[in-house]
Amino acid sequence: MPVAAAAWLDLDPGHPFSLAALPYCSFSTRQHAAFHRVGVRVGDRVLDLTTAAERLLPGRSALFRDGLLDPFLAEGHGAWADVRAEITAWLSQERFREAVEDLLVPVAGAELRLPFTVADFVDFYASREHVTTLSSILRPDADPLPPSWLHQPVGYHGRAGSVVPSGTAIRRPCGQVRGPGGAPEFGPTTRLDFEAEVGFVVGVETVLAEPVAVSRFAEHVFGVCLVNDWSARDIQAFESAPLGPFGGKSFGTTVSPWILPLAALEHARVRPPSRDTELAEYLTESEDWGLDIRLEVRINKQLASRPPYSAVHWSPAQLLAHLTASGAALRTGDLYASGTVSGPGPGERGSLMELSLNGAEPVALADGSARAWLADGDEVSITATAPGPDGTRISLGEARGQILPAIVETVR
């Protein structure tokens, strides 16, 4: 039974940021630019949770004092549930109006930043459709799946320091690529791409040699965000043997500013796609952690793709179990992402490389233009919704970025 918002909030129960969502952010306002606060989205406003907790939840207010989610993430599942219940009470009961109404600011006036300190960033390769489409393009005669792919999630460590919040402009990167004659050339990428992904934010840390069982996923992972893992395909192609992607993926990774807690995704849980391979015990799930998150990718506001996260082969609980299976520790603020989300349909692919078949068939946009790869000035927006209560859909917000032209200069 969904909780109705208090009358004074004037919030439609079908609003994508209804009380069923309540994602967290870090924000400041123009009037108080230096005062970074933890916020909670409700409708088209942001609740100043840092101040609200001082008034109404003094025992936990230290968790929100520095304006980042880090201490709250570290606190664990009990705190996550309690604080969500408190916020829900404040926003649904008339008696809290006086205490919180002046703490709601219009979202348009909130300056959003990265809501947590990114510790390690891991990106997976969990969508079978993504992998098989890439293989059919790049290695049409080879096995469409890498040797270990059906047996374990394949992933790599990305650059945590390059994670930026939605709205940050992305400079077209330079790098070495294989030139027409085969010799390498240094210059701006000519094959700039997006990758639409779902990211998972770790709250509770572990120590080395303490694997996290699939059944303990929700004890460690706080919530989800949207991720655009910008990729320079030509730089990546030249550099990747044998250690994987590096500079072609480390020039910027955009995340949505809203972290939606797992608690808001109870209605979104689905069984992952059927798997045809017997799995090692540490990857065998007893709960369904597939998620019916529907992504939409827009280029310059025109719909380019609708990738369905529910089609992704490896669940986020399996990704975490595999990430820690060999003994890697978790730190608060670790971010791991699904890798490109692609569905079986042609309009469900999560990257231009797949949509344009490696540039061979440029994607037609509604304005009459077409894209094989991203052009300078292009703005890419990834949004998503998930099922909420009573047939509503809740929003995961937006991960957006605009491409700036390369800077080509001598850097000696």
Add this chain to the structure above:
Amino acid sequence: MPVAAAAWLDLDPGHPFSLAALPYCSFSTRQHAAFHRVGVRVGDRVLDLTTAAERLLPGRSALFRDGLLDPFLAEGHGAWADVRAEITAWLSQERFREAVEDLLVPVAGAELRLPFTVADFVDFYASREHVTTLSSILRPDADPLPPSWLHQPVGYHGRAGSVVPSGTAIRRPCGQVRGPGGAPEFGPTTRLDFEAEVGFVVGVETVLAEPVAVSRFAEHVFGVCLVNDWSARDIQAFESAPLGPFGGKSFGTTVSPWILPLAALEHARVRPPSRDTELAEYLTESEDWGLDIRLEVRINKQLASRPPYSAVHWSPAQLLAHLTASGAALRTGDLYASGTVSGPGPGERGSLMELSLNGAEPVALADGSARAWLADGDEVSITATAPGPDGTRISLGEARGQILPAIVETVR
């Protein structure tokens, strides 16, 4: 002209931790276990810099107050030089005896921890001998160098959260490996290895899309440490296609507790090995940043190898320029390492995989035992020295770890 230590210090000018070295650490003592202090090694003692700065350098004492190097690293080259000059004065002039003598504690009584917060960890593959030996073992008929290797440093992001200080025990990891019949099996690695490396600690941060020129290396990098990038070769072999190493290298990375500033390595600078390939401008150096650091690897205190860092093909200035060339930002506390250091001689290889030719020829140790791969209980120690003034050699300390047996249990 080297600076002589004050007479009361009773320090041999040829001591590996003479005033020419002065590496930094973070430490506490048994009596004051909760008081984490920044320390400076001098001889067989550690100077409590946190307290010394309060007494003698009050304008900079905030840099050392929280016991980690992070604020000092961020402060930049001017502060690094000033503080080193101050410490040198305190330890070389009689008049400072009263102010600092009671702040020196025996190194045996200092509990050392990670001296800085590791932001991103990048590991390169910069030794030509290492790469060619691996290729001759794994792909004898193929080109010994990956396609881009001579044109740019090859590297990947590792797990920053798995970096631990010397002395931390390393649990033998479990993972999926290709079984005898080709089917994957999950269990403890049977091919556990070390990799002897040199690491570089970034002090001054940058923003996205601001590449760091080779000429600006010493403005951003504070100093060096020793690194053991423990590797499970069988896990790594199964997982690495196409995104590179993951769980096979994320279960622990040991670093020496001492960060030796670049300023201490002026006598160690040498020209890197000659390169036979024309380089892109951003990789072309005007200064020599090869370093005559001589590593020694011991297994259970028996010498196993003497890898010479001076043989490494790509210099640390080139590694940093390449790391940032596509636009990656630097954060204070970023750590990047050379990759396995191997020299041309058979006794100069920096990993067991090379020393034992992939297990085919176990390495004989002085106690009569032999190692194809590491056994439970084995202790691996990496030490190193570099030229100091007047023919002396200064020490980089030690990166040491002992292998604990795997924990094999159900983790569901």
